[in-house]
Amino acid sequence: MRFRGLMMGRVLVGIDLGGTNVRIGIITPTGRILKKEEYALDPSQGGLKIVEELVSNLKNILRKRIGRSNQLLGIGIGIAGAIDMKRGRMVLSPNIPGLNGFGIREFIKKRISSPLAIENDANAFALGEGWVGAAKGSNDYCGITLGTGVGGGIVINGEILHGSRGMASEVGHMVIDPEGPLCGCGGKGCLEVYASATGIRRMALEAIEKGEGGEILKRAGGKVEEVTSEKVFEAARSGDKAAQKIFNEMGRFLGLGLVNVIHLFDPEKIVIGGKASRAWDFFIKATLGVVMERAIEGSREKVTIVRAKCGDDAGILGAAYVSLKSLGH
């Protein structure tokens, strides 16, 4: 009976609605992932189509995976952009333009009978890491994702920082060098132009232009357009100095960003994840060096800078956690 009781437990659904794929997890209230599914998303579709597809997939999963054997407590969705938290509406949806202005919560709630919570994807990452990952047990920490862009989620006294309009913790658009390279946001020298996959690619192309990126170019089959942060990582692992120099630069600029985060938030911990963090060993030394050199005494020795633990699951975990929290747990 005990075994059966466990099987028939209460579960949460965590959704990571990314720019090119959607991950859905069935997760226990203690943060254990029972099932995961994933499907590709075409971000150029209209918002209605995207959300209809999500609802249809979600209904399938709920029927197949939950059915009568589990009790669904709630659903959480993590999504890039600024969210009007009161209305559950996307204010700004950079990765899926079709969702700009879309009232996603109401749309889904009309079709699926379950409590529904929405959160920014970087916030979901931070909350996932805080729930069962590298920031577990901490009430004051920052999560930073180094992906295509740089995202941030900041937890203060156990609560995520949303700001007055849901646009806080845009860590990726801190100005690091006022005269630095152009950023997608229209600014110059934002953290994102250095410490993201896009930034690594940019630095690699610059190195190639200067005649220093031979090994990187070789790994991209000699085609500049095939240079990716992944190729730079491969080159660095093979011992290529130019690629290692790029990660060193990335680490240095990331360190400057962390100095600002430390000075403004005084966190116990900073958790760094995202696909570009796979090159950890090639950039973290430079990052920690800058922090020790530049952050204020009393903070720099005490803050812990660690690698994320939940990998690609942080998003679904965080989304499930948001759902759990919204139920008052």
Next chain:
Amino acid sequence: MRFRGLMMGRVLVGIDLGGTNVRIGIITPTGRILKKEEYALDPSQGGLKIVEELVSNLKNILRKRIGRSNQLLGIGIGIAGAIDMKRGRMVLSPNIPGLNGFGIREFIKKRISSPLAIENDANAFALGEGWVGAAKGSNDYCGITLGTGVGGGIVINGEILHGSRGMASEVGHMVIDPEGPLCGCGGKGCLEVYASATGIRRMALEAIEKGEGGEILKRAGGKVEEVTSEKVFEAARSGDKAAQKIFNEMGRFLGLGLVNVIHLFDPEKIVIGGKASRAWDFFIKATLGVVMERAIEGSREKVTIVRAKCGDDAGILGAAYVSLKSLGH
């Protein structure tokens, strides 16, 4: 009777324990200042002497100004540096080195029978402006003081941000230009080296060295060591282009700092005060220009950037407010 009732009201004492002078105010629970006193402080004295002097002055004021005609609700102290909020102990006291490590709350509480609250001075500034000043009615705002250094106080959902060790909102030590001038903190290119009285003086000395600061030097009686931010302000007001250029530069760098603050906190409002903000008309245009150019769409149009209203009283008001809040009001 009503008149007498008002006169015999309950009052708070707010103390602004600065690096060179101490201001003490008797303040109503609605934020009206009834009395103010001020005395000079020698910051090179030992901590014991400084706090004994404070206690002695405080006792005098309480006897003279409060006596039997008012009921003292509580005392609040604003002081520069990092404070261990739980123990009421100075962790770091940059302006009054003698107070480093001093358990100021316990010392005073043993000598004066009253509830006592301590808060960082920039936080007190922000809370004072939020209570009865330029941020009244706002729950999410940042207060920035441009003084000898640059201080910050950040209010999130109506609560001041302390961080995990009471060292948050060090706005003045955000890195604005990684290769900028040396800062007192040991870093380079911190906001403080541009947007403080010290920064203005530095830029003036550079202008003089380049042969551009003739009018500024004249106003300092031809003596480089007498150049102050105040002299630069005078020169700017008289129409001196070199002085105006300095404030324009200051404003531009301040704008870069505000962009970071906006991206990280998404405040409704930013309130700027401190003695160097007196040159408002000479720097604010450049500041707002940078914010409109660099801050993310959706935030930049909505954040209000305003001048502080409480002048030199923000510190005592905020200290009194902290005391009021600590009583559960």
